[in-house]
Amino acid sequence: MIPVAASVSTYATDAVLGLIQGAVYGLLAMGVVVIYRTTRTLNLAQGGMATLGAFTYIALRERGVPTPVAVVAVVAIGAAAGLGIGQLIGWPLRRANATVKLVSSLGVLLVVQSLVGIIFGNVPRSAPPLVSPDSITALGITVPVDGLVVLAVAAASAALLHRLLTSTRLGLHMRAVAADPEVAALQGVNVRLVTAGSWMLGVAIALGGGILLGPVLRTVAPFLLTLIALQALGATLLGRIDSLSGALAGGLILGELVTFAQELFPGTQGTGDIAVFLFILAVLLLQRRGGLVVERA
Amino acid sequence: MSRRTAASLAALAAFAAAAAGMPSVLGSARLLSMSLALIFAVAALSVVVLTGWTGQTSLAQVTFMGVGAFVAARLMAPGVGLPLYLAAPVAVLAAAAVSVVVGLPALRLRGVYLAVVTLGFAQVMQDAVFNNAGLTGSQNGLTVARPVLGRLDLTSEHTLYHVLLGVLVGCCLLVAGLRRSSLGRRMISLRTTEVGASVRGIDLVSTKLLAFSVSAALAGLAGVLYALEVQSVGPAPFNPLQSIFLLGLVVIAGQRSVAAALTAGLLYGWMPPELTRHLADSTLGPNATNLVAGVGLLLVLIGREQLAGLAGRLPRGHRRSPRRLAVTPEITRNVPA
Numbered sequence: 001m002i003p004v005a006a007s008v009s010t011y012a013t014d015a016v017l018g019l020i021q022g023a024v025y026g027l028l029a030m031g032v033v034v035i036y037r038t039t040r041t042l043n044l045a046q047g048g049m050a051t052l053g054a055f056t057y058i059a060l061r062e063r064g065v066p067t068p069v070a071v072v073a074v075v076a077i078g079a080a081a082g083l084g085i086g087q088l089i090g091w092p093l094r095r096a097n098a099t100v101k102l103v104s105s106l107g108v109l110l111v112v113q114s115l116v117g118i119i120f121g122n123v124p125r126s127a128p129p130l131v132s133p134d135s136i137t138a139l140g141i142t143v144p145v146d147g148l149v150v151l152a153v154a155a156a157s158a159a160l161l162h163r164l165l166t167s168t169r170l171g172l173h174m175r176a177v178a179a180d181p182e183v184a185a186l187q188g189v190n191v192r193l194v195t196a197g198s199w200m201l202g203v204a205i206a207l208g209g210g211i212l213l214g215p216v217l218r219t220v221a222p223f224l225l226t227l228i229a230l231q232a233l234g235a236t237l238l239g240r241i242d243s244l245s246g247a248l249a250g251g252l253i254l255g256e257l258v259t260f261a262q263e264l265f266p267g268t269q270g271t272g273d274i275a276v277f278l279f280i281l282a283v284l285l286l287q288r289r290g291g292l293v294v295e296r297a
Numbered sequence: 298m299s300r301r302t303a304a305s306l307a308a309l310a311a312f313a314a315a316a317a318g319m320p321s322v323l324g325s326a327r328l329l330s331m332s333l334a335l336i337f338a339v340a341a342l343s344v345v346v347l348t349g350w351t352g353q354t355s356l357a358q359v360t361f362m363g364v365g366a367f368v369a370a371r372l373m374a375p376g377v378g379l380p381l382y383l384a385a386p387v388a389v390l391a392a393a394a395v396s397v398v399v400g401l402p403a404l405r406l407r408g409v410y411l412a413v414v415t416l417g418f419a420q421v422m423q424d425a426v427f428n429n430a431g432l433t434g435s436q437n438g439l440t441v442a443r444p445v446l447g448r449l450d451l452t453s454e455h456t457l458y459h460v461l462l463g464v465l466v467g468c469c470l471l472v473a474g475l476r477r478s479s480l481g482r483r484m485i486s487l488r489t490t491e492v493g494a495s496v497r498g499i500d501l502v503s504t505k506l507l508a509f510s511v512s513a514a515l516a517g518l519a520g521v522l523y524a525l526e527v528q529s530v531g532p533a534p535f536n537p538l539q540s541i542f543l544l545g546l547v548v549i550a551g552q553r554s555v556a557a558a559l560t561a562g563l564l565y566g567w568m569p570p571e572l573t574r575h576l577a578d579s580t581l582g583p584n585a586t587n588l589v590a591g592v593g594l595l596l597v598l599i600g601r602e603q604l605a606g607l608a609g610r611l612p613r614g615h616r617r618s619p620r621r622l623a624v625t626p627e628i629t630r631n632v633p634a
Binding site: 042044088089092093095096098099100102103104106107108109110111113114115117118122223226227229230233234237241268269270271272273274276277280281284285 | 348352354402405406408409410412413414416417418420421423424425426428429536537538541542544545548581583584585586587588590591592594595598599601602603
């Protein structure tokens with residue numbers, strides 16, 4: 001199966017492409033973590049939301065809306081949707097058990113996925129380039145310009161998110177709620193505001209991440225994109241769904257794994273998914289019992 | 298037989314009688330949706346056992362159904378040519394065996410982690426197995442020929458419908474019996490706290506694996522029935538979103554009882570075709586169904602949570618509360634101040 005003549009430059013190119021893909025997974029995963037930390041709700045709808053973002057962006061661009069306006073509009077839609085979900089679903093279910101919260105995100109997924117189908121139809125679309133359709137070649141590595149833009153945007157978003165959580169009042173309150181919602185409330189933190197803020201942030205990241213997936217995957221199909229939730233969720237496991245850097249690292253590893261699995265085993269079907277599944281199993285099972293895989297009450 | 302058992306049996310008999318009479322009331326045109334409703338009720342029973350009882354959130358139940366359907370279809374195809382009465386048990390056992398493989402990591406995982414693992418498994422099965430013509434034997438799905446078993450002519454839609462109903466009633470009795478058995482009680486005890494259950498001497502490993510395999514066997518059986526009813530097996534009906542949809546319907550219906558499974562099955566079989574019939578644009582059908590299911594699911598979850606806040610303090614009706622251990626005054630008195 002392993003191609004004999006695959007040159008070093010092929011692998012180097014794969015490594016860069018994997019990094020680009022992984023950066024988007026990492027970004028989506030950070031969105032999952034932001035929501036999970038404060039609300040203990042694992043957002044299985046992250047992929048569906050990314051689909052909504054990707055398709056809204058494509059639809060706006062097809063109607064001649066300039067790129068920056070379209071990006072801002074999509075992220076704003078995400079923030080508004082997140083606010084709605086946080087207030088209407090997250091807040092009433094704040095004391096529900098883990099299973100109920102999980103199933104509620106399945107409900108959100110069903111709604112988002114059907115809305116995408118109703119508004120945009122269930123047909124795959126080709127994504128317009130973000131900045132330019134060209135590629136640049138350096139040191140024998142050919143990389144699309146858009147890929148580098150994606151990498152830069154993902155890195156900047158990660159840095160911003162880190163800054164938001166560590167050096168703003170909202171970030172401080174989010175960390176307080178993550179540690180203990182009740183004590184945080186007693187200390188004067190507005191838990192409802194923080195819940196809504198987390199959902200806003202997480203869903204905005206999901207929709208924005210959807211925009212970035214376009215140039216990475218070239219064509220976006222609603223169904224396939226919805227299932228990208230698996231990559232996002234798998235990436236979060238590396239950091240117990242609690243750590244932003246863990247999620248980013250998990251995303252980058254998954255990006256490389258998926259790209260190299262497809263390069264090394266071109267004949268097998270579903271290599272990407274198998275790689276992600278094995279990564280998830282390995283992360284969950286190799287961690288010490290009672291170590292990383294511990295569910296907080 | 299206690300009064301409750303008698304009442305449950307009477308309800309099941311009434312359901313069976315009503316379902317048996319349905320084709321003559323509604324006409325043969327809707328026989329397909331009625332048959333699908335019965336089949337998905339069997340699949341919903343598998344969710345009741347696993348999620349409703351043991352609290353394990355599996356997002357791969359329809360995938361196990363797919364395993365049953367594909368194995369049965371492959372074994373009954375001309376190349377192998379096993380008769381249905383041999384192919385069906387093998388398919389059911391195959392689904393159960395596959396579920397043990399997924400259940401093994403589940404021994405250490407709970408809640409959200411198990412959900413992620415089963416979602417991953419469902420995606421792998423969909424992409425690498427169900428969609429793989431090399432493994433399934435055909436690009437466009439396998440065709441399944443309905444057999445004639447003695448006096449049972451399964452090629453007749455009406456006969457098949459009544460066979461499906463018989464199998465469903467059998468499964469309901471089986472699941473109800475399981476619920477009353479010691480294994481059933483052990484499964485229930487996992488739901489609230491696994492640590493508590495193991496402290497009481499319940500073997501978590503065997504109980505969880507049994508829950509997984511019983512549940513997957515039911516799903517696999519539903520898959521075999523599905524293959525017989527639709528007469529062709531392709532990857533589309535077994536995609537991961539279908540498991541999510543089914544789980545959602547079971548939760549809407551109440552998730553813990555046989556009645557919940559029957560309701561969820563009816564919703565699964567009926568909602569898509571009925572919603573599609575009333576829509577001008579037929580391509581909206583599946584999307585509209587998912588939208589209704591999603592909104593319904595969220596309303597039920599939120600409504601139940603709001604009610605729980607109020608009703609948690611009210612007396613629980615006819616349910617007997619467990620006997621409290623009496624705290625003896627001596628012990629209280631001997632505690633140093």
